[in-house]
Amino acid sequence: MGRSPCCDKAGLKKGPWTPEEDQKLLAYIEQNGHGSWRALPAKAGLQRCGKSCRLRWINYLRPDIKRGKFSLQEEQTIIQLHALLGNRWSAIATNLPKRTDNEIKNYWNTHLKKRLTKMGIDPVTHKPKTYALGSAIGQTKDAANLSHMAQWEIARLEAEARLARESKLVPNPSQEQVGSTSAPLTNRSRAPPARPQCLDVLKAWQGVVSGMFGIARDTIESPTSTLNFKENMLPIPTVGIISDNFAGNAISTDQMQRLKENTDNSMAMYEMTYSTEEPWTAENIMEGLSDMMGCEPEMQNSSVAGDNFNANYSTGSFEDNKNYWNSILNLVNASATWKPVF
DNA sequence: AAAGTTCTCAACCGCTTTACG
DNA sequence: TCGTAAAGCGGTTGAGAACTT
Numbered sequence: 001m002g003r004s005p006c007c008d009k010a011g012l013k014k015g016p017w018t019p020e021e022d023q024k025l026l027a028y029i030e031q032n033g034h035g036s037w038r039a040l041p042a043k044a045g046l047q048r049c050g051k052s053c054r055l056r057w058i059n060y061l062r063p064d065i066k067r068g069k070f071s072l073q074e075e076q077t078i079i080q081l082h083a084l085l086g087n088r089w090s091a092i093a094t095n096l097p098k099r100t101d102n103e104i105k106n107y108w109n110t111h112l113k114k115r116l117t118k119m120g121i122d123p124v125t126h127k128p129k130t131y132a133l134g135s136a137i138g139q140t141k142d143a144a145n146l147s148h149m150a151q152w153e154i155a156r157l158e159a160e161a162r163l164a165r166e167s168k169l170v171p172n173p174s175q176e177q178v179g180s181t182s183a184p185l186t187n188r189s190r191a192p193p194a195r196p197q198c199l200d201v202l203k204a205w206q207g208v209v210s211g212m213f214g215i216a217r218d219t220i221e222s223p224t225s226t227l228n229f230k231e232n233m234l235p236i237p238t239v240g241i242i243s244d245n246f247a248g249n250a251i252s253t254d255q256m257q258r259l260k261e262n263t264d265n266s267m268a269m270y271e272m273t274y275s276t277e278e279p280w281t282a283e284n285i286m287e288g289l290s291d292m293m294g295c296e297p298e299m300q301n302s303s304v305a306g307d308n309f310n311a312n313y314s315t316g317s318f319e320d321n322k323n324y325w326n327s328i329l330n331l332v333n334a335s336a337t338w339k340p341v342f
Numbered sequence: 343a344a345a346g347t348t349c350t351c352a353a354c355c356g357c358t359t360t361a362c363g
Numbered sequence: 364t365c366g367t368a369a370a371g372c373g374g375t376t377g378a379g380a381a382c383t384t
Contacts, residue, residue: 016352016378038369054370055353090372105373106351 013047017056021046025053026061059102066098070107078104079112083126 017025028044034057037050046053059065070078074096081092089101089108096104116123 014354036369050369051355052353058371059352087373101372102352109374110350 012041012049012052014052017060021048022056022061025056029057029061055102059100064098065100067103070099070111074099075112078108079116079126082108082112082123 024044024046028040032043034040034054037054040046040050040053041048044053048056077096078092081095085091087105089105093099093101093104113123116126120129121127122129
């Protein structure tokens with residue numbers, strides 16, 4: 001067997017924390033900081049092991065924790081990050097401000113995993129079950145590109161997660177918040193970005209889509225298509241607008257105008273995503289984008305998109321990709337009344 | 343109303359990684 | 364470079380709540 005549990009050593013208390021214990025721990029940390037976790041219980045007058053105290057603080061008592069129901073945006077972020085990172089809960093948590101890895105892990109296991117399964121999506125691969133089967137036979141070039149990009153993103157996220165941890169050890173309240181992800185890592189370790197870093201992942205995903213559209217844009221004109229890729233692909237400036245305004249801020253009218261002018265598809269996305277009482281915010285748009293990326297239940301289940309998804313994405317030709325994205329965009333346009341089921 | 347079942351999530355366990363002498 | 368302690372992390376458990384029969 002492995003080492004014995006730390007709490008068995010001195011008959012320390014286990015199980016649920018009482019309000020008195022919480023109060024003691026909270027008071028001690030507020031006054032002295034946690035310092036060495038192993039030494040903390042004795043100093044704070046707690047009959048607990050340091051590990052238990054640390055966990056209680058991190059997962060429950062820390063003042064910067066947001067508790068309660070996960071928002072739709074958070075759910076989508078978790079799903080998308082999980083698709084990229086797998087069960088790396090701490091890395092996922094660094095992209096969800098105020099949520100703990102434990103909470104995210106629990107929420108995934110009790111809610112999101114089940115929902116994906118119900119929708120016919122493999123929660124491990126994040127692909128429709130039949131597609132997952134097909135991809136075992138042969139991956140497409142684009143899927144390979146996607147995978148390649150995902151690997152880069154994973155490496156970057158892990159680095160950021162590490163740096164975030166480091167920055168917590170040396171808090172610097174006066175630090176300037178940096179938005180650019182292209183800043184050198186060494187700089188970011190001093191000034192970690194404040195905006196949700198999930199944006200970078202979403203951008204990466206969108207980049208893949210844009211890249212695929214880009215190929216089609218230059219070479220494909222489909223006479224049978226109801227959509228024109230030249231006009232309907234999301235332009236790169238859109239990404240910039242979304243990036244710069246992600247953290248809950250409304251997009252300016254000026255920027256919105258540019259967005260509308262640049263892409264007909266934005267309108268379909270807006271209609272699909274939110275009702276009129278909702279302002280144009282980056283969240284709204286990102287939801288639309290993530291829906292387009294395949295998070296939308298109807299798309300996964302519908303005979304149109306589902307079949308095309310399975311049939312087209314697992315083959316590699318240009319025409320197939322075009323059809324695949326056409327089917328998605330058609331569905332996006334067709335599902336203007338779709339509301340999240342989450 | 344009671345019993346049984348399912349769900350939720352805080353907390354634990356033990357392995358891995360990191361820091362440090 | 365190595366050994367040890369501490370911290371971090373992800374998988375798992377189990378008590379209590381919620382739901383169903």
